[in-house]
Amino acid sequence: MLFDKVKAFAVQLDGATAGAEPVFSGGERVSGRVLLELSRAARVGSLELRARGRAHVHWTESRGAGSSTAYTQSYSESMDLVSHRAALLAPDSGEPRTLPAGRHEFAFGFQLPLALVTSFEGKHGSVRYSVMATLHRPWVPARRARTGFTVIETLDINTPALLAPQEGSQEKVARSWFRNPGLVSLSAKIHRKGYTPGEAIPVFAEIDNGYTRSVRPRAALVQTQTFVARGAQKQKCALVASLAGEPVxxxxxxxxxxxxxxxxxxxxxxLRCRVLHVCYSLKVCVDIPGSSKLLLELPLVIGTVPLHAFGSRSSSVDSQAGFLLDWGLGTLPQRPEAPPEYSDVVTEEDSAATAQSPFALLQDPMSLEGPYFPYFQECRYLPPPLYSEEDPNPPSEDMRSRCMTF
Incomplete structure (x- = not known):
């Protein structure tokens, strides 16, 4: 407006960079400030702040009757995730206050709930988080400023359920009207269920082609978005990554x-939103000419906390060892060798040296001084005593009587 006294009105979050929203996780604190710049002194009624997080889905379905549309049905559902209100500037005694010309800053801060859903933008729904400031002035329309921020849910893949191997098998009889039928079988397996972006999934598969034509195996990572509203569902699938094998x-x-x-x-x-789900799966299929494809689907979870280098080492190594053995792709390490015999370690010269008087070792200028060192040297190369179920040093009668008194 030409005569508006407000030159600038904006919300700034701490940690924001140019062209990028700040990123938070559940339980963290969001802080920032509201900037208000006035060209002249102005009367201000109040300055309110509202933080909001919302999951919303919406789509429309049409039912046709012949060549015309019978009816159109709309589905919509919302779920509040964050709701916070605060008054940054309140009027004194119910009357508007006058702010001088210049730049004014109003700091704010609030805590996010522990359980939050990751920010998401889809065709039929979204999960959005934002902070909005509203400036109220007498006889002037309210002025609003909004900024968004991103939330990433902490999803740790270092759990037993996500570290377990995933496997499956399928088979079908391929038929064509001009060829003899044949059995095509497919088995596939992966190390674990949970992965993070940037990782590579090793895919193990076996294909048996009993058909009369060559078949071609393929694998793909697929994202499935599911929107839920009023008891109905709407799904949208997207191809994320793929690879193709050689014909069999x-x-x-x-x-x-x-x-x-x-x-x-x-x-x-x-996985934990009532109106919106985003799931991943590894689909391994075999393209069969003249027949429908043979499809095998293994569920996946894409997390945010990568696999620990040491925390899950033992469990992951054990599971991978069993994984390779099941598929005949590896063998267990050989049985470790037994420790050497005493006679193989101690030479005859060492044994002869210990047979002499232990006090003769003190004549060596390199030997350590001390009254117990000869005894240590005497027992240095002696073999360990043989195991016996009977105590070689039974307690005396006096010691037994003392123990009975306690």
């Missing part, structure tokens, strides 16, 4: 011994 000739067997499928930068799985 008729009557031949093929194996994938860890074909790598790299995960690009994608959003994490959203």
């Amino acid at each position: 000739a008729p009557g031949r067997h093929a194996q994938w011994q860890g074909r790598l499928l790299r995960i690009p930068p994608v959003g994490p799985s959203i």
